[in-house]
Amino acid sequence: MRQTAGTSALIAAVTAAGALFLVFEIRTALSPFLIYAVLAFLLHPLRTNPMIDRLFWGVTILFGAWVFSELSGLLTPFLIALVLAYLFEPLMNALLARKIPRVLSALLITFFGVGGIVLVGVLLTPEITRQIAAIGALIPLLPDYFERFLSWIFSFDVFSWLSLDVESVKLRVLTALNEQLNNIGVLVTNFTQTLWKSIPKVITTITTIILLPFLTFWFLNDFNRFSDTVSRILDKKPASGVRKYITMAGGIFNQYIRGQLIVMLIEMTLYSTIFSIIGINYSLLLGLLSGAALWLPYIGISTAIALTSLVISLGSNPAEQFLWAGLTYLSIQVLEVFFMVPKIVGGKVQLNPIILFLSIFSFGYFFGIAGILISIPVSAFLIALVREQLYPENASIIEQSPASAGRSRP
Template identity: 25%
Template sequence: MTDPKKTRKSWFYRWFLNNKATVSLINIFLALAVIWLFANVSWVFQPVGSFIQMIFPPVVAAGILYYLIEPVVKFSESHFKMPRILTITLVFIAIIALLAWGIVSLIPIIQTQTQQMIDNWPKYWKNLQTAGDQLLTVPQLSGVRDQINSQFNQISSSLVKQVNNNIADWFNNITSAVGVIGNVFVTIATAPFVLFFMLKDGPVFKDHILTFVPVKFRQSTGDLLTAINQSLSNYIRGQLTVAFWVGVMFAVGYSIIGQNYALTLGVLAGFLNLIPYLGSFLAIIPALIIAAFTNSFMVIKVLIVFAIEQTIESRFVSPLIVGSKMDMHPVTTLLILLAAGKMFGLLGVLLGIPAYAVLKILFMRFFEWFKVVSGLYEGDESVSLAADQKLETVDSKKEN
């Protein structure tokens, strides 16, 4: 017969080793300790950071183009029974032809309009200041006139100082400028090769990764990779396609109403439309400033073009192309844009949303695993139901 004293667990085992809260706190402490260690020996990872910094631009550029071109390759391969290599070669030839046509036809026009707009922008800015001064002469605004003038002059001087400092830095730091130019050339030279092999080996890429994963985790890892791939493809294809058509609509609309620099403003609108929710509203600001000093009726025309573009985009373009690609609250989107822009600048604004989408999928999968392993959520039907609904949504999008 077993002695109860021998089978009884010690207080250390019961309070610490077998206590879920204590184990969770220990894991958090270990994670923080690892982060602190990495932060204090960052010099060890400097070569790794340099390597990643070198390969990151061409891989990202090739990845974006992959998500745009891959549906064309898959369609040709399945419907026309064309060999994949032949399809990829024809797509590359078409891209080169389009680039050559754009360089010959569109680039000179955009370059001329952009140069004219840059040359005339100081005049527009001075006229805007004059209009603001005239507005401040209204008696009703006399109480805030000095304050507004002070803030306006402070902002203007700050912008001028910032631009001058940046220009000085650019000219003084020749090594940095050469490095940037070198990175651009490396990206242009290597991205097509990376893209070619992405398109060629894309169908077997996931299976190749899964060969390094233990058999027990291959199914869950495969589902995770599929969900991430689907989320990124939906966002990149949808966002870039919508941005293209937004740029086309603005360029055509501005050309019809006779707005100056129509093509340049259209390209600017398409690029800024990559910023969710804010892009189109930011793009119309320079158009309104230019229109205001062309003639008063041009402002109304620009607003009409903006209203028509927003209607077409929201009613037809976005629902057809994008659909419900990202299950994100607008406030979440704005907070991500602000945080990513503050930390990583323009690159953070452009890549913050897809990075969040990937992290969200990883967190949801980890939460599902932790919920089962920890046993802390046993009997919580609402959490289980919500998690199941999330997984069903991801699976349904994956099937579609």
């Protein structure tokens, strides 16, 4: 027996040495696909060992991330269509409940839903572009405006009592402002040049828009099969342990993405309509920005209010418009906090403000704009995992009560 074990060990060592030599010789021909295939072939028979099973899934996740990064441009229309199908799935279920065939339901949603989104985008894009250009033209006027504003601020007697060198302070503030405005001008110029060089990407975007209706239709039509397949995979023994985490993440993302989009659309419509009635310049653009600010709590709405205040202050009737705009923001924010978010979004994605800011800045630093967009639901999911580990006795209560799942623990 010992001789057999020693012979096996010697054969294994020689084979390993030969494999390493072979890998060294063909290193230029190696690819992540080939490496993954070899590792999967070697690890799969040994997955009865828990550590080997985890190693196999870790390698699989890394390989999936590589595939996604390599094919991200090609997969973009498919991912967008899948997201649209996911967002419209409740409407699909409502139509199916009324005994409308699935193919006809998918066709109706694609025509009116996706077609409506594309139509609104096509109709609003020229006006939004014009308003962006008009606001950009205000940048050269800002130094004179701020100089007058500072002169008015420093005209109060309190600055004389403090014996401040008002002119020196004004000069420093205006110098810093001019530097920032110059940086903005450089950014705008670089953005225009980059946009001009991105004509191939524009063509790709047009192709994506053309493909979206067809892909969304087929995803909607086969979404139940896709869901059943994922459910069957999760029912298998290796994946059964993560089913509850998949369900938890699904509930959080479902509430956040669908709920936030509905509230954002309502707020965009309200802001744009009211700003237009008030007579604020660039009401469409400011309304869209104010509604979209919901995606970044505190930071987004503060930026939107600052931009709206700047546009109003450069207008012809600032005093009255400031009053009505302030009442508009106050009313819609009250409506959002006490009605729309609790009723539509729910409580699963409520975060402590400190955690919220930390998640936004951290995800933005590591993953850019995409990280900022997903920072809140991902952080809510991570907090839910931590809560479940720290308070397992309350796990069932948390799952049953959406409102309690989002509140922070002392």
